[in-house]
Amino acid sequence: MNVDYQEVEKFSQLSQEWWDKQGKFKTLHDINPLRLQFIQDHITVKDENLADIGCGGGILTEALASADANMTGIDLAEASLAVAQQHAQSKGLSIEYRCVAVEDFALEKPEHFHHIVCMEMLEHVPDPSSIINACAKLVRPDGYVFFSTLNRNIKSYLHAIIAAEYLLKMLPKGTHDFKKFIAPSELVRMCRQAHLETVTLKGLTYNPITQQYAFSDQVDVNYMIACRKTHS
Ligand code: SAH
Numbered sequence: 001m002n003v004d005y006q007e008v009e010k011f012s013q014l015s016q017e018w019w020d021k022q023g024k025f026k027t028l029h030d031i032n033p034l035r036l037q038f039i040q041d042h043i044t045v046k047d048e049n050l051a052d053i054g055c056g057g058g059i060l061t062e063a064l065a066s067a068d069a070n071m072t073g074i075d076l077a078e079a080s081l082a083v084a085q086q087h088a089q090s091k092g093l094s095i096e097y098r099c100v101a102v103e104d105f106a107l108e109k110p111e112h113f114h115h116i117v118c119m120e121m122l123e124h125v126p127d128p129s130s131i132i133n134a135c136a137k138l139v140r141p142d143g144y145v146f147f148s149t150l151n152r153n154i155k156s157y158l159h160a161i162i163a164a165e166y167l168l169k170m171l172p173k174g175t176h177d178f179k180k181f182i183a184p185s186e187l188v189r190m191c192r193q194a195h196l197e198t199v200t201l202k203g204l205t206y207n208p209i210t211q212q213y214a215f216s217d218q219v220d221v222n223y224m225i226a227c228r229k230t231h232s
Contacts, residue, residue, distance in 0.1 A: 034215060038202060042200065058084035065094070074099070084097050111140045115144045128187075133193075136229060141231050150182070191225070
């Protein structure tokens with residue numbers, strides 16, 4: 001199976017932190033409004049079926065559900081899903097959470113979803129192309145698939161690992177493995193092979209002085225892509 005159980009265990013161990021906005025997942029909370037805006041710049045989510053792949057505690061899943069999308073979130077960390085379920089209930093949000101591998105989910109629900117989101121997840125799996133192919137199967141023709149991940153170069157090593165994990169301690173040590181970072185050209189190519197054409201590539205930059213993230217044309221560290229399923 002295309003899963004690194006140490007990775008999933010790492011996230012399970014931190015599951016009580018998902019909704020602490022100043023905790024271990026602060027970065028995901030901080031970038032969430034930008035991710036939501038990026039998605040809504042491409043699609044209208046209201047009443048559409050969306051799946052969040054590698055949803056964790058549901059930070060993005062809930063934001064999309066609050067914008068009236070019909071949300072399904074999947075992950076392999078049971079503890080995170082339990083936290084996600086409980087939190088959604090406490091907010092009165094109806095979200096279906098499932099513990100299933102995306103490859104299996106794609107066999108169960110081919111072309112079921114209008115759009116798919118899969119953020120900050122590809123850099124945690126052994127074979128990202130298998131995840132991308134499964135996302136392409138899950139989405140309807142012309143639907144969008146959104147990915148975000150970390151570029152692989154000396155700057156991303158210094159920013160995302162040395163600075164974020166060791167100097168600024170924004171993330172727990174060991175959160176990321178540099179070898180699993182993905183260059184935009186590699187992501188675009190894997191998407192194209194899955195019949196997903198890249199529409200937009202956008203960077204996110206962090207300003208350590210203001211401690212805020214902003215959109216950027218620089219994709220050398222954090223970046224997101226929006227791609228669209230072609231008919232072939
Ligand atoms: N997408 C969420 C969480 C990102 S953290 C967000 O951006 O807010 C990465 C998530 O990927 C964790 O929840 C982890 O459990 C999950 N994950 C790692 N490997 C996975 C796999 N093979 N299948 C599904 N989820 C996986």
